[in-house]
Amino acid sequence: MVKYREILRLHAQGVTQRGIASSCSHSRNTVREVVKRAEGKNIRWPFEEDLTDADLQNILFPEKHTSSDFRKKPDCDYIHKELAKSGVTLSLLWDEYTLNCRANDDIPYSYRQFCRFYHDYARKTKATMRIKRKPGEQLEVDWAGQTMHLTDNLTGELIPVYIFVSTLSCSQYAYVEGFLSMDSESWITAHIHAFQFYGGVTRIIVPDNLKTGVIKASRSEPVINPSYQEMAEHYQTTIIPARVRKPKDKPSAEGTVGHISTWIIASLRNEKFFTLKEMNEAIQEKLEEFNTKAFQKKEGNRQKAYLEEEKFAMMPLPASMYEIATWQKATVQYDYHINVNQMYYSVPYDYIKYRVDVRVTRNVIEVFYKSLRIASHKKLTGKSGQYSTIPDHMPKDHKQYIDFNQEHVLKWARTVGDHTFTTVQSILSSYQSEKQGLKSCLGLIRLGDKHSIERLELACSKALSYTTRPTLKSIQTILKTGQDKEPNRGSSKLLTKQKDESSYGFTRGADYYGGR
Structure with missing residues (x-):
């Protein structure tokens, strides 16, 4: 309890509030409030009658003795639902709660007690606590530090397999898949498969500063890989890389990587796989067990938390799946063609000697100049040295010759x-x-x-x-x-x-x- 008697005695002797706070082991705010209330009630040391600290608290702070039965309890279920909305915080909800109590002549709880009520509710009845992470807001992605291995069925050689891990920050729902390399194509393919697994897209993707995702790391203006950025635009999401050497920017992924290393990689250490498909099927079985494994300190599991409390907030998948593309640079030659993997594609002759960007997909070659598409061709296959020429790209004299x-x-x-x-x-x-x-x-x-x-x-x-x-x-x-x-x-x-x-x-x- 606050030492009301000692505070007022020292104050009567002219001791400063800082000195009183140090002597009584109370904060200066507490000392200031006690002195202010005592002056308002015209109570000074020495007292006319013997008063205990409890009596002084009853006189100076009568609201502290108000029974909790007269206070209005916050609606924790409503708070949990509202916290799922973008921009809503506990501080905002407490402010609305107090305004509502005053309008109805009810006595509200303090902000600390308000938060404690919600924490207890979320810990006992909900799998997630919506304070720092909103449902459907953030997906953390990374490569696991440990690798798995395929066995060559002819030579017995071990082939490394790199493990991609993604985790939803709110529900901790995870997706895992193995790839034979960590190149850009594998990285983007892993994201596409993760979105299909979740059945939706988060508003933010938080990757590490790996080269396949981030060309140039920067605290304020990171340069994202063009193919990775194009994938994000296709799914209408945003890429915000974690800061360099700041693992706490994506703690869920870092924590999940540790769990995956134990519950999937280590648990399959004695298994021998000959194909990547076979390995990924085994990984999916272990992943199902991991996502349905009960939480240790709260009810439910990752899958249940996702289905009940986060899936509704995920953005829908686009109508078509993203087609993986790679980007190259090329210079338009005097014959108004560019060289792409030893195949030649025409460009309007006005761009001769200009530097252009080339987008290469499985079936199409697209040419851009300053983000404006100037040509599009069906991708040539077979023997190198083939030409794809569109007559409209040719000068008038050349076109007449062709015609x-x-x-x-x-x-x-x-x-x-x-x-x-x-x-x-x-x-x-x-x-x-x-x-x-x-x-x-x-x-x-x-x-x-x-x-x-x-x-x-x-x-x-x-x-x-x-x-x-x-x-x-x-x-x-x-x-x-x-x-x-x-x-x-x-x-x-x-x-x-x-x-x-x-x-x-x-x-x-x-x-x-x-x-x-």
């Missing part, structure tokens, strides 16, 4: 005229190789650009009046000499004469000698 084929030439000839179309058909059919025919047709197009398509059509008409198989050279001669501008006389006579000629090409007829 220059037999169909393109015939379409152009049809727009010029019937005689030009017949001439192009004749030229294309006169060569065994299509490329040779297209080369002659390209010369015909250039003649049209040089002399106009109207003259080209007349020249083709003139050439067809001489022969049914005109050549590029003959049309070029007609245009050069201007024969296309002369009237096309005698063409019908010439064609008739050709029909009447002997089937022998070198035989001169009667007409040659002027005979009839």
